[in-house]
Amino acid sequence: MTEGENPPALLRVLNGERLDPPPIWIMRQAGRYLPEYRELRTRAKSFLDFCYSPALATEAVMQPLRRFPLDAAILFSDILVVPDALGQKVWFVEGEGPRLDPLISQAEWKLGDPGKAIQRLAPVYEAVERIKGGLPDGVALIGFAGSPWTVATYMLQGRGGDKDEARRAVYQRPADIVALLNLLVETTAQHLAAQVKAGADCLQIFESWAEGLPPIVFQTVVIEPTRKLIHRLRELGVTVPVIGFPRGAGAQIAAYANETGVNALGVDTQTPAEYAFEVAPDGMALQGNLDPQTLVVGGDALERAVRDVLIAFKSSPHIFNLGHGITPQATPENVAHLVRVVKGG
Numbered sequence: 001m002t003e004g005e006n007p008p009a010l011l012r013v014l015n016g017e018r019l020d021p022p023p024i025w026i027m028r029q030a031g032r033y034l035p036e037y038r039e040l041r042t043r044a045k046s047f048l049d050f051c052y053s054p055a056l057a058t059e060a061v062m063q064p065l066r067r068f069p070l071d072a073a074i075l076f077s078d079i080l081v082v083p084d085a086l087g088q089k090v091w092f093v094e095g096e097g098p099r100l101d102p103l104i105s106q107a108e109w110k111l112g113d114p115g116k117a118i119q120r121l122a123p124v125y126e127a128v129e130r131i132k133g134g135l136p137d138g139v140a141l142i143g144f145a146g147s148p149w150t151v152a153t154y155m156l157q158g159r160g161g162d163k164d165e166a167r168r169a170v171y172q173r174p175a176d177i178v179a180l181l182n183l184l185v186e187t188t189a190q191h192l193a194a195q196v197k198a199g200a201d202c203l204q205i206f207e208s209w210a211e212g213l214p215p216i217v218f219q220t221v222v223i224e225p226t227r228k229l230i231h232r233l234r235e236l237g238v239t240v241p242v243i244g245f246p247r248g249a250g251a252q253i254a255a256y257a258n259e260t261g262v263n264a265l266g267v268d269t270q271t272p273a274e275y276a277f278e279v280a281p282d283g284m285a286l287q288g289n290l291d292p293q294t295l296v297v298g299g300d301a302l303e304r305a306v307r308d309v310l311i312a313f314k315s316s317p318h319i320f321n322l323g324h325g326i327t328p329q330a331t332p333e334n335v336a337h338l339v340r341v342v343k344g345g
């Protein structure tokens with residue numbers, strides 16, 4: 001963005017403005033519900049190869065923008081490129097999800113070097129540069145990373161699903177957990193700073209596994225590392241707004257919104273907009289929270305649900321989004337319908 005230009009709607013809302021209609025983007029907007037993505041995906045041997053190809057990643061970002069008048073693009077990558085770049089083995093099993101060599105089963109945790117990891121992630125920053133160069137006017141570019149705790153749960157447990165083993169490790173090996181989270185704070189700060197340097201206009205931190213934590217543990221593994229991460233980002237000279245998305249945090253979004261330094265709060269499907277509005281600092285932008293399943297169903301049910309979300313978030317600066325990522329079963333037609341309704345059509 002050059003000086004004097006009108007900033008994209010998404011950035012205006014992140015700066016505290018209320019816009020009607022609100023800007024809209026969709027978590028996982030590039031992905032398997034689009035037939036053109038499924039076709040593109042066949043051109044890389046593995047999902048990680050796809051993520052590390054600036055040409056393929058750039059094309060994946062552009063696909064939903066050609067179909068829908070969205071207000072933001074999100075970098076095509078994955079939260080698990082960070083453990084991969086730190087030297088942990090990461091692979092994706094078709095139809096099942098990610099797998100890693102779990103730290104849990106190792107007596108000594110051999111952790112990687114942040115500087116080297118950032119070097120290995122150079123193709124991601126090249127993708128950001130290319131995407132930035134090809135974006136339509138008014139479309140903001142979002143960079144992202146997983147939060148330290150969410151990425152740590154995958155590193156510890158070796159897969160998604162329940163996080164019991166990762167949680168047990170917090171009690172069994174507290175010093176190791178703190179060391180792991182600190183490493184992820186530093187690596188993730190550098191990773192996000194490099195995305196901003198390459199052209200990202202704002203950032204989102206995915207805290208996808210914020211659920212099920214006692215408040216004291218939530219402080220140690222979610223609040224404290226996120227606070228350090230944002231502090232470190234600012235130290236590195238990053239000034240762009242940061243959206244935090246603590247999925248499943250329930251009542252603890254209050255602490256998250258007030259104590260971490262995030263500039264905007266992603267609200268998940270189960271959380272009442274009124275509750276988020278009540279507990280977030282005055283004027284904080286809220287993002288969310290349409291149920292992704294309505295994009296599978298479509299029709300009147302979708303339209304009603306969209307209008308309910310619009311009304312529920314009326315009091316705050318609002319970024320329209322889902323309360324979690326879009327599913328492969330959603331249809332492009334339903335997404336088009338959603339965007340039309342939000343834009344007042």
Ligand code: CP3
Nearest residue numbers: 027028029030031047074076077078079097098206208325
């Ligand atoms: O438009 C976009 O948002 C695409 C960029 C993106 C991906 N993953 C691509 C992806 C983003 C922002 C992510 C974030 C991500 N990755 C999260 C946080 C968001 C959330 O859903 O909670 C998490 C937990 C991951 C880890 C991950 N990656 C999982 C659990 C999976 C398997 C589940 C699934 O949806 O398949 C992935 C794979 C993945 N990441 C795919 C895509 C498009 C599908 C793989 C493929 O296309 O072959």
